[in-house]
Amino acid sequence: MEIEFSDKFIRALKNAKRVVVSTGAGVSAESGVSTFRGEDGLWKKFKPEELATYEAFEKNPKLVWEWYQHRRDIINKIKPNPGHYAIVEMARYFKRFHLVTQNVDDLHREAGSNDIIELHGNIKRNRCINCGTLNYEVEFEQIPPRCVCGGKLRPDVIWFGELLPLEALERAEDASKTCDLFFVIGTSGVVQPAASFPIIATRQGAFVVEINIEPTELTFVANEHFHGKSGEILPLIVDKIKTIKEKI
Ligand code: BV8
Numbered sequence: 001m002e003i004e005f006s007d008k009f010i011r012a013l014k015n016a017k018r019v020v021v022s023t024g025a026g027v028s029a030e031s032g033v034s035t036f037r038g039e040d041g042l043w044k045k046f047k048p049e050e051l052a053t054y055e056a057f058e059k060n061p062k063l064v065w066e067w068y069q070h071r072r073d074i075i076n077k078i079k080p081n082p083g084h085y086a087i088v089e090m091a092r093y094f095k096r097f098h099l100v101t102q103n104v105d106d107l108h109r110e111a112g113s114n115d116i117i118e119l120h121g122n123i124k125r126n127r128c129i130n131c132g133t134l135n136y137e138v139e140f141e142q143i144p145p146r147c148v149c150g151g152k153l154r155p156d157v158i159w160f161g162e163l164l165p166l167e168a169l170e171r172a173e174d175a176s177k178t179c180d181l182f183f184v185i186g187t188s189g190v191v192q193p194a195a196s197f198p199i200i201a202t203r204q205g206a207f208v209v210e211i212n213i214e215p216t217e218l219t220f221v222a223n224e225h226f227h228g229k230s231g232e233i234l235p236l237i238v239d240k241i242k243t244i245k246e247k248i
């Protein structure tokens with residue numbers, strides 16, 4: 001695949017010192033994780049409020065747990081794709097680099113990214129609703145599984161109507177307010193407050209780059225839009241970065 005880099009994009013890469021990369025389900029699509037709103041999207045079969053809410057968990061813990069086990073089974077079998085690895089490589093070329101993800105699939109960590117700002121938690125972690133204990137145990141004989149304290153275990157993800165982890169929210173907000181280059185990759189820009197970060201960035205003058213296979217709610221804020229798969233485009237952008245920046 002060939003892509004044209006505009007002068008303004010190359011200038012933005014050259015001058016960038018504080019970069020944010022924010023990712024959504026589209027970054028994991030080429031690894032085989034279905035997105036939420038795509039053709040085979042998770043939300044096609046179920047509505048978000050039917051499954052990814054505390055009320056749904058209270059009302060039908062078995063259905064919610066089976067949905068998460070189903071997603072875990074898929075996620076446990078897949079690997080990061082070239083887009084995840086390109087983000088790991090990209091981080092090496094900028095003084096300050098933040099990775100903010102809406103994804104709960106743990107693929108950024110598996111690819112080698114560290115210090116990931118997980119806005120919506122991590123599907124591989126469980127949390128006790130009674131004592132808050134976290135565990136990575138994912139195989140259970142009974143559904144819904146119980147904590148040793150007797151409390152119900154839930155996937156450690158943020159459901160609709162739940163507040164995001166304060167530290168993640170503050171770190172993402174601060175990084176968006178102070179960055180000079182913001183990549184928004186593989187997200188439809190529907191879910192709040194995650195979708196607000198590129199807008200915060202553009203408001204303070206950052207150069208915003210969108211990578212997506214289609215235009216989204218956020219395309220209007222982007223200074224540059226790469227139309228295509230993140231797994232193909234990101235490695236090309238990193239190759240370009242290597243010709244104009246030194247590793248830090
Ligand atoms: C909160 C974890 C305070 C669980 C998730 C009314 C109006 C506006 C907002 C609200 C409202 N009522 C409530 C809200 C707030 C609500 C919200 O945003 N609702 C939306 C639906 C309108 N948000 C919340 O509730 C948040 N908490 O705000 O607390 C509060 C409290 C009460 C009331 C108000 C406020 C919590 C939200 C977190 C929900 N949890 N995940 C789980 O995963 O099971 S969200 C889940 O869906 C994901 O984590 C992700 O964030 C989201 C999916 O979005 P995307 O990642 O963008 O995925 P999508 O499929 O949509 O798009 C994929 C994109 O990739 C597409 O654009 C596609 O073109 C592209 N693509 C595909 N392939 C590729 C590609 N791009 C590049 N390359 C490819 N190969």
Ligand code: ZN
Pocket residue numbers: 128129130131132133147148149150151
């Ligand atoms: Zn407990």
